[in-house]
Amino acid sequence: MSRTRAQLRAVGLTTGLVVWNGMVDPRLPARWQPLVRAALGSALMLRTGARPGLRPPALWSGLRLGLASAAAVTAGVAASSAVPVVRAEMRRKPLPEAPGRWLTLRIPLGTIWPEEATFRGALATVGTEAFGPSGGQLLQASAFGLSHIADARAAGEPVIPTVLATGVAGWVFGRLAQRSASLAAPILAHLAINEAGALAVLAYRSAPAVRPTRESRR
Numbered sequence: 001m002s003r004t005r006a007q008l009r010a011v012g013l014t015t016g017l018v019v020w021n022g023m024v025d026p027r028l029p030a031r032w033q034p035l036v037r038a039a040l041g042s043a044l045m046l047r048t049g050a051r052p053g054l055r056p057p058a059l060w061s062g063l064r065l066g067l068a069s070a071a072a073v074t075a076g077v078a079a080s081s082a083v084p085v086v087r088a089e090m091r092r093k094p095l096p097e098a099p100g101r102w103l104t105l106r107i108p109l110g111t112i113w114p115e116e117a118t119f120r121g122a123l124a125t126v127g128t129e130a131f132g133p134s135g136g137q138l139l140q141a142s143a144f145g146l147s148h149i150a151d152a153r154a155a156g157e158p159v160i161p162t163v164l165a166t167g168v169a170g171w172v173f174g175r176l177a178q179r180s181a182s183l184a185a186p187i188l189a190h191l192a193i194n195e196a197g198a199l200a201v202l203a204y205r206s207a208p209a210v211r212p213t214r215e216s217r218r
Contacts, residue, residue, distance in 0.1 A: 003130070010130035013044075013123055014143045021147035026154065034110030041117030050125040052117070053182030062182025069176060069185065070192035077196040081204065090204045093155075099202055107194045116187050119144045119170060120177045137174040144170030169193070 001009075020040075028036055045052060053062055080086045096102040119140045127136030145167025152162035173186035 001129070006126070006130040010123070010126045010136075010139060013048075013126055014139060017118060017123065017143050018146045022150045026150045034105055037111070037114035038109050041114035041121070044122035045117045048122040048125045050117075050121040051181075052121055053177075053180070054184060058180065058182040059184055062177075062180040062184030063188070065176055065180045066182075066185035066188030069189035073189060073192040074196045077193070077200055081200045087204065090201045093201050095202070099198075103195065103198060107198060108191060111194060112187055112191050115144070116173070116177075116183050116190060119147075120174055120186050121183055124174055124177065133178065137171060137178065140174055141167050141170035144173075 025033070025037070044050075053059065081090070096106075123140040123143055124136050127139035130136070131139060145163040145165075148162055148166040149159055151157075152159045169190075173190055176185035176189055177183055179185070
């Protein structure tokens with residue numbers, strides 16, 4: 001494949017993913033979203049020839065780096081949960097109707113695997129073929145950030161900060177995948193961010209409110 005054709009392929013896939021996540025995915029029935037997303041991510045991996053690195057020895061490298069990253073993320077989420085600003089944000093977030101389904105299905109199958117397979121797998125592969133390793137990582141991270149515009153609007157979050165934050169996260173996940181040659185590393189780190197954050201919100205919102213005592217009101 002010529003370099004020009006590879007670049008057109010990479011840009012086309014990037015555009016398609018941003019449009020899909022901004023206009024098509026939000027209109028899918030909620031019950032089918034996890035399955036459709038997982039199938040799409042897996043299909044793109046196969047179509048682009050991306051190597052997930054989920055077999056030894058790459059798997060062991062991915063697990064080591066991923067578990068270390070996940071532990072750091074979990075500790076960070078736990079520590080930040082005590083910050084008043086973070087607690088205020090937790091109080092504002094709406095709770096899902098079925099928390100168990102959210103934690104066991106929508107996050108791992110409907111978010112983590114599809115996003116890692118699509119962006120760190122398929123798009124990073126075609127991006128690297130077209131623009132080199134650094135260019136490929138920049139492309140997938142940018143697409144990852146832009147693909148969260150619809151999510152930001154639906155949640156009432158500011159769009160630009162959300163795009164920037166998720167873009168940086170996408171770049172970090174990409175570096176984990178590059179360093180370990182396995183999607184296991186970014187999958188575990190990404191899973192830790194989403195699951196730890198979700199559990200923190202659920203724990204905080206389900207805890208009984210502590211009313212101030214008469215002495216504390218004086």
